[in-house]
Amino acid sequence: MELSDWLVIPEILPLMLSGLKVTVVITFFSVLTGLVIGTIVGLARLSDNRFLCGLTTAYVEIIRGTPLMVQLFLIYYALPEIGIHLPPMIAGWVAYSINSGAYVSEVVRGGIQSIDSGQMEAARSLGMSWWQGMRYVVLPQAFRNIMPPLGNEFIMLLKDSSLMAVIAVPEVMRYANLMVGRKGGYALPIYVTAGLLYLALTLPLSLVVRRAERGLAKGD
Amino acid sequence: MIELKNVHKHFGQLHVLKGITSTVDQGEVVVIIGPSGSGKSTLLRCINYLEEPTKGEIIIDGIKLNHSATNINRVRQEVGMVFQSFNLFPHMTVMDNITLAPKKVRGLAPSKAEDIAQELLAKVGLSDKAEAYPRQLSGGQQQRVAIARALAVQPKVMLFDEPTSALDPEMIGEVLDVMKNLAEDGMTMVVVSHEMGFAREVGTRVLFMDEGKIVEEGKPEEVFFNPKNERTQAFLGKIL
Numbered sequence: 267m268e269l270s271d272w273l274v275i276p277e278i279l280p281l282m283l284s285g286l287k288v289t290v291v292i293t294f295f296s297v298l299t300g301l302v303i304g305t306i307v308g309l310a311r312l313s314d315n316r317f318l319c320g321l322t323t324a325y326v327e328i329i330r331g332t333p334l335m336v337q338l339f340l341i342y343y344a345l346p347e348i349g350i351h352l353p354p355m356i357a358g359w360v361a362y363s364i365n366s367g368a369y370v371s372e373v374v375r376g377g378i379q380s381i382d383s384g385q386m387e388a389a390r391s392l393g394m395s396w397w398q399g400m401r402y403v404v405l406p407q408a409f410r411n412i413m414p415p416l417g418n419e420f421i422m423l424l425k426d427s428s429l430m431a432v433i434a435v436p437e438v439m440r441y442a443n444l445m446v447g448r449k450g451g452y453a454l455p456i457y458v459t460a461g462l463l464y465l466a467l468t469l470p471l472s473l474v475v476r477r478a479e480r481g482l483a484k485g486d
Numbered sequence: 487m488i489e490l491k492n493v494h495k496h497f498g499q500l501h502v503l504k505g506i507t508s509t510v511d512q513g514e515v516v517v518i519i520g521p522s523g524s525g526k527s528t529l530l531r532c533i534n535y536l537e538e539p540t541k542g543e544i545i546i547d548g549i550k551l552n553h554s555a556t557n558i559n560r561v562r563q564e565v566g567m568v569f570q571s572f573n574l575f576p577h578m579t580v581m582d583n584i585t586l587a588p589k590k591v592r593g594l595a596p597s598k599a600e601d602i603a604q605e606l607l608a609k610v611g612l613s614d615k616a617e618a619y620p621r622q623l624s625g626g627q628q629q630r631v632a633i634a635r636a637l638a639v640q641p642k643v644m645l646f647d648e649p650t651s652a653l654d655p656e657m658i659g660e661v662l663d664v665m666k667n668l669a670e671d672g673m674t675m676v677v678v679s680h681e682m683g684f685a686r687e688v689g690t691r692v693l694f695m696d697e698g699k700i701v702e703e704g705k706p707e708e709v710f711f712n713p714k715n716e717r718t719q720a721f722l723g724k725i726l
Contacts, residue, residue: 382573388569393592403575407575
């Protein structure tokens, strides 16, 4: 390997940056749907309805107990065998939403349980419905408490999105692999570039998370 | 206003209320006393259905309580509750604490709800605290806000669950004064409390509960100074 090998970086950078755009977009949408799924599942797991509770508990245990890679392959390679064909981006988005939903639901559940039951009782005693109490009183407090763990979950998701390269989603890792193959080498500068691109996103994010944690610790 | 007919409550094996029958008329201030574990708080919580009675009937202002959601939410608007631990919403200002339910439950316009809140804050002596957050207030101030919050839905009955027992002694008076004013305005009140001064001055009736039953009831002077039941005598002997 020679020092001049690093000059490949400016050459590959435009493609890698377009891959980064896909990484950000797909993570963003997965996070969004994951949050929706996670909140609904988190609430369902706390419900008195045994069927709902059992169903969602099974979902969480299955997703957390199996590798993301398996889930991804099932959705992209196995679903077509029963007639469901999803393009790579959509398959990736579906898999990551389902996966993230399970982890987020645990965070949401913990956040809700950390709120004193007197809060819901006060809301109910004022004539609010269970859902109004959740929406206006419990969830706002719970979400404030779970911002840091949610932030960490999103950082994990951002990094894990690199797995989507194996189902040909045109994100950072996919382009890195393509470049290495096309140029027959340059693995070191290309993968270092890929790593740095992820770092450029995750470092500021974890800084924000740490700041949120400190804000909470101060109790304001 | 409140009718209790043979109300029972079990928590698993524990039989907490063993057939409570009583009536509270409009404008009455009923003070419930009794040792801890006697079921006082559970009875109060049954009256607004925070606990569902295992057996028996509760009728509030002519509406029989059952567990349909519409019924409960409607009845709860008529029954305000003040808790021992205040339970203010910490993420909201005093103003938002008070106006939330009127806006969401009664469907009042924000400006109308704020007018009512200002009036109530003046009544509890906290007009200058509308924009404060609960954590910036003392315990006594928080409890007065909690009373204003419960009043904002314009209930016909107010329940107080040991409203002063989490307070420092010097703050008890300010909360009791607010409750006294409320009683003088004609509010129907049920109060679980051991504040004898309050019971004698404001209470129209005292109920003594022990082991899930109403053991003795009567005018405050009678129950406090001339108790007939020996369990009442023993209990009063300890707290007087």
